[in-house]
Amino acid sequence: xxxxxIIGLLSNKGVQRYAANTSWLMGEKLLRMTMGLFVGIWVxxxxxxxxxxxxxxxxxxxxxxxxxxxxxxxxxVIRELIKDDGRFGALMGTAFFLKLIGAFxxxxxxxxxxxxxxxxxxxxxxxxxxxxxxxxxxxNVIDFYCQSKVLSKYVAWANSISLLISSVIKITLILNDAPxxxxxxxxxxxxxxxxxxxxxxxxxxxHLNFSGWCFDFSMARELLMDSWPLILSSIVVSIYMKIxxxxxxxxxxxxxxxxxxxxxxxxxxxxxxxxxxxxxxxPAIANAKKNSNExxxxxLQRLYTLMVWLGIAIALPITFFGEWIIVFLYGNVYQQASQxxxxxxxxxxxxxxxTAGAFFTIEKxxxxxxxxxxxxxxxxxxxxxxxxxxxxxxxAVATLLSQLLSSFLLDIFFKKSRGQFxxxxxxxxxxx
Numbered sequence: 001x002x003x004x005x006i007i008g009l010l011s012n013k014g015v016q017r018y019a020a021n022t023s024w025l026m027g028e029k030l031l032r033m034t035m036g037l038f039v040g041i042w043v044x045x046x047x048x049x050x051x052x053x054x055x056x057x058x059x060x061x062x063x064x065x066x067x068x069x070x071x072x073x074x075x076x077v078i079r080e081l082i083k084d085d086g087r088f089g090a091l092m093g094t095a096f097f098l099k100l101i102g103a104f105x106x107x108x109x110x111x112x113x114x115x116x117x118x119x120x121x122x123x124x125x126x127x128x129x130x131x132x133x134x135x136x137x138x139x140n141v142i143d144f145y146c147q148s149k150v151l152s153k154y155v156a157w158a159n160s161i162s163l164l165i166s167s168v169i170k171i172t173l174i175l176n177d178a179p180x181x182x183x184x185x186x187x188x189x190x191x192x193x194x195x196x197x198x199x200x201x202x203x204x205x206x207h208l209n210f211s212g213w214c215f216d217f218s219m220a221r222e223l224l225m226d227s228w229p230l231i232l233s234s235i236v237v238s239i240y241m242k243i244x245x246x247x248x249x250x251x252x253x254x255x256x257x258x259x260x261x262x263x264x265x266x267x268x269x270x271x272x273x274x275x276x277x278x279x280x281x282x283p284a285i286a287n288a289k290k291n292s293n294e295x296x297x298x299x300l301q302r303l304y305t306l307m308v309w310l311g312i313a314i315a316l317p318i319t320f321f322g323e324w325i326i327v328f329l330y331g332n333v334y335q336q337a338s339q340x341x342x343x344x345x346x347x348x349x350x351x352x353x354x355t356a357g358a359f360f361t362i363e364k365x366x367x368x369x370x371x372x373x374x375x376x377x378x379x380x381x382x383x384x385x386x387x388x389x390x391x392x393x394x395x396a397v398a399t400l401l402s403q404l405l406s407s408f409l410l411d412i413f414f415k416k417s418r419g420q421f422x423x424x425x426x427x428x429x430x431x432x
Contacts, residue, residue, distance in 0.1 A: 032163050033269055039167045041329045043183065044262055046174045049333060053258030055180060057249045058126040059187070060242040060261075061117075065109050067238050069102040069134040072230025074144060075282070075361045076223060081148035082283050087219065089212030092141055094219045099138040106134055118250065122181075129184040133191035142198040147279055154205055158197025166190045229366035236370070236377035237354075243377070244395045247384050260392050262330050263340035270314050270348055274307055274355035285358045297423070303356045304427035311349030318345045336392065343396035347403040353427075354407030359420055368414050376406025 044052045077095045081088070110131055114124050143155045166186060173182050202208055245264075249257045281303060288296040318325065322345070323338035330337065360369040383398035411421035 093213030
């Protein structure tokens with residue numbers, strides 16, 4: 001029976017289409033992981049814990065507020081594009097200009113935020129260079145279109161080209177003893193290359209153009225009314241994903257940030273897996289909702305089970321070999337990062353579950369998603385304030401506990417999401 005079921009799935013044209021789409025995305029992400037791991041570790045070794053910590057702090061500080069630039073529109077726009085109700089030009093144009101406005105709003109917010117830090121002028125300069133990349137990320141609306149039409153191979157090509165160019169430049173910078181600021185400029189350069197790649201494939205390969213894009217005030221209002229809980233959710237998710245590095249810098253040192261960031265990079269490098277799978281399967285789950293609630297719930301259950309066991313499969317070997325991995329890749333100077341890695345990697349299971357949040361978008365329960373994210377962020381901040389004095393490994397413990405609470409346990413406290421708690425619980429029992 002199992003063999004027949006597998007053969008039936010593999011012969012299904014819809015499954016083949018989504019599998020091909022996922023394969024393109026996964027291939028690009030695997031290339032990014034491989035190149036990013038090799039070149040990223042080389043950069044970390046070249047800069048050393050202190051400068052690498054400063055660079056990671058600047059990226060984390062920007063990421064903390066970058067959710068404002070996205071305006072929580074990503075999954076909302078994809079959902080509307082899947083409907084395909086004749087509003088394509090207005091939807092693409094409105095989403096683009098909203099994201100562009102959000103990118104420029106980021107700068108005064110950053111100016112206000114850095115006034116509460118102890119940063120020097122150079123650190124703030126690095127932050128603003130990195131933040132400038134959000135302007136060009138407005139063209140990610142093309143990515144949303146590709147996801148909605150299961151055409152992600154073009155996005156994969158654009159990202160792969162950018163990655164290869166960026167990796168060559170990073171290696172060149174290292175070999176020529178370039179200062180830290182050049183690596184910050186490279187973040188901005190990467191965003192420009194990706195946007196140009198998306199524009200090329202949109203116009204030359206998909207044979208579409210920008211002439212039909214227009215800004216629609218009523219649509220903008222509709223999108224923002226739907227997405228504002230996701231904006232707030234994205235902000236608080238950013239907080240409990242990056243606030244630890246901000247607090248380490250403010251309460252410990254840049255070198256401590258470097259040690260922690262080295263471990264987190266190896267832990268978070270796997271997060272492309274759930275993002276790729278969830279993004280590629282979102283249209284299939286949304287379409288299942290239209291046809292059958294039973295099929296809809298079955299696909300959600302399978303997604304949760306896949307996410308949980310992928311997370312466990314990654315966490316187990318890294319727990320046993322974490323110290324060896326850190327010393328081998330980063331050198332003895334980063335040895336303190338090994339204990340952090342062996343704890344932080346387990347948070348990935350719940351990050352994987354949280355990424356599979358199609359249910360909250362499809363059911364328009366983004367407020368619940370926001371409440372869960374807010375609780376996770378507050379938990380992370382409070383635990384860090386309490387535990388950070390005991391060492392970096394306890395910062396990782398705070399991250400693990402906050403992810404457990406936000407992505408899993410809190411579902412049971414809301415009537416409309418209680419069913420998802422049970423589906424996620426069944427996932428740990430490998431229920432398909």
